[in-house]
Amino acid sequence: MQEVLNIIQKRQSARIPFDSERPVAKEDLRQILEAGRWAPTAHNMQNFEIIIVDDKKVLEAIGSMKSTVSETFIRENYQHLSFSEEELLKKKVGILGTMFPPAWRTPGYKPDKDTDSGRPIQTSPVMLIVVYDPDRRAPASEGDFLGIVSLGCVMENMWLMANSLGISFHVVSTIATDPVEKKVKSILNIPNRLKIPFAFRLGYPVTTPAKYLRVRRNVEDFTHHNRFGNKDFN
Numbered sequence: 711m712q713e714v715l716n717i718i719q720k721r722q723s724a725r726i727p728f729d730s731e732r733p734v735a736k737e738d739l740r741q742i743l744e745a746g747r748w749a750p751t752a753h754n755m756q757n758f759e760i761i762i763v764d765d766k767k768v769l770e771a772i773g774s775m776k777s778t779v780s781e782t783f784i785r786e787n788y789q790h791l792s793f794s795e796e797e798l799l800k801k802k803v804g805i806l807g808t809m810f811p812p813a814w815r816t817p818g819y820k821p822d823k824d825t826d827s828g829r830p831i832q833t834s835p836v837m838l839i840v841v842y843d844p845d846r847r848a849p850a851s852e853g854d855f856l857g858i859v860s861l862g863c864v865m866e867n868m869w870l871m872a873n874s875l876g877i878s879f880h881v882v883s884t885i886a887t888d889p890v891e892k893k894v895k896s897i898l899n900i901p902n903r904l905k906i907p908f909a910f911r912l913g914y915p916v917t918t919p920a921k922y923l924r925v926r927r928n929v930e931d932f933t934h935h936n937r938f939g940n941k942d943f944n
């Protein structure tokens with residue numbers, strides 16, 4: 711049991727460049743997909759298709775796409791940031807501001823061209839793009855809410871498997887937002903009715919990743935006993 715918790719606690723985001731010359735072995739990729747295959751989904755819909763992109767030209771085309779950071783992103787991103795480790799440790803939620811380029815953590819910044827974030831996609835050995843059909847929703851699930859929750863289970867299963875295999879994993883949400891999503895769909899020949907909920911890069915870091923502060927609320931912070939607000943359980 712402790713082993714499962716260990717794997718869960720060790721899973722983490724790799725916002726770092728990967729070694730383009732070090733491929734992810736096919737057997738490992740298969741294991742990651744196998745973990746996704748066994749994810750729970752509402753009504754066992756298995757509402758996903760996964761496109762494995764390891765063609766360097768295609769990665770180049772996706773990675774070199776220019777995206778503009780929206781004002782909404784900058785405003786809402788700011789609300790989740792801490793500007794010192796002390797602040798983050800106190801808050802226990804959110805992200806350290808230094809994880810983002812300066813422009814992304816400056817309220818009032820007028821989005822223009824995307825800040826240069828290196829070439830993380832182009833230099834990744836492989837990227838997995840997940841797609842789903844929003845019209846094939848779980849019965850009576852408004853906004854396909856249950857289908858989307860299911861996709862989160864798929865993500866987590868694959869993430870845990872990848873990290874267990876020593877493979878780094880980085881979710882790249884910009885792929886799922888317009889206008890990037892539209893262009894990626896066109897590059898990958900994805901039918902228009904399908905949507906990209908998430909995509910991620912897989913690989914091995916070029917250098918030893920710097921340790922970063924990871925915080926979580928305590929269990930008693932989010933648990934309630936028998937009725938909301940009753941904290942006598944702990």
Ligand SMILES: Cc1cc2nc3c(=O)[nH]c(=O)nc-3n(C[C@H](O)[C@H](O)[C@H](O)COP(=O)(O)O)c2cc1C
Pocket residue numbers: 721722723725804805880881882883884908924
């Ligand atoms: C649905 C979802 C979308 C995410 N999108 C991004 C993203 O676009 N870029 C990124 O660097 N991390 C992304 N993340 C990673 C989270 O920021 C990360 O899981 C969180 O900050 C906790 O850090 P940890 O993964 O290291 O525990 C995403 C995670 C989830 C579940």
